[in-house]
Amino acid sequence: MNIILLERIEKLGSIGDVVTVKDGYARNFLLPEKKALRANAANKKVFEANRERLEQENSERRSEAAKAGEKLDGTEIVLIRASSNAGQLYGSVSVRDVTMALAEKGFEVDKKQVILGSPIKTIGMFDVIIALHPEVRVTVKANVARSDDEAALQTEGVDVLSAMFEEESQNQGGFTEAFNPNAEPGEIAMEDDAEDEGEEEA
Secondary structure: EEEEOOOOOOOOEOOOEEOOHHHHHHHHHOOOOEEEEEEEHHHHHHHHHHHHHHHHHHHHHHHHHHHHHHHOOOOOEEOOOOOOOOOOOEEEEHHHHHHHHHHHOOOOOOOHHHHHHOEEEEEEEEEEEEEOOOOOOEEEEEEEEHHHHHHHHHHHOHHHHHHHHHHHHHOOOOOOOOOHHHHHHHHHHHHHHHHHHHHHOO
C-alpha cells in the first residue's frame, strides 16, 4: 500500500514522503495511529493544504520531547529481582516494569515509547532506549540486581555476574587436605594394636 507519512517513521521516511508498506502494517498501525494517510489524489491535496501546520506541530512536539529528554537521558532505575546462582532471573524485566520504575522517579513514559528489544532475563546493567518523539531518543540505565547492595556495586561499575561466576569456579575445586602417610587413622590403630599385643605376650 502507498501511504503519505504524517510524521517521521524510522526506516521509512519523513513528513510528506510517499512510501510503500505492507497492507497489514498500514491498516493495523500507521493509519489508525494517524501516522499516515492513504496516498490517493484526495489525500495528497489534503496533506499539501495542511503541510505547514503539520510540520509546525511536529517541530513543537520535537522541542518538548528534547527538553524532557535532557532530564531523562542517563537516568538509572533499580529493579530488584530474585535470580538463580547463575544470575538468571525467575521471570523477566518487561516494558511495563521499566515504565513503572520511571514513573516512581517522576517520569511519565508511555509503554509504546520504551524500546527494550527483548525482555531482560539476567542481573546486570542494561541500556534501554526511550523514544520520546520519532526524532528524539534517549537512553536510561536499567540496574537489575538481587539486592540494593548489589545494585550499588553495579552502579559503581562492578560486574556482579562475572564476580559470581569467578567465585563459583573457585569453589568447585573443593577443600583438599594435604596427604600425610603417617597420619592415616587406620595405620596408626594397627601399629598401636601390634605394640599392645607384643606387650601382652611379654
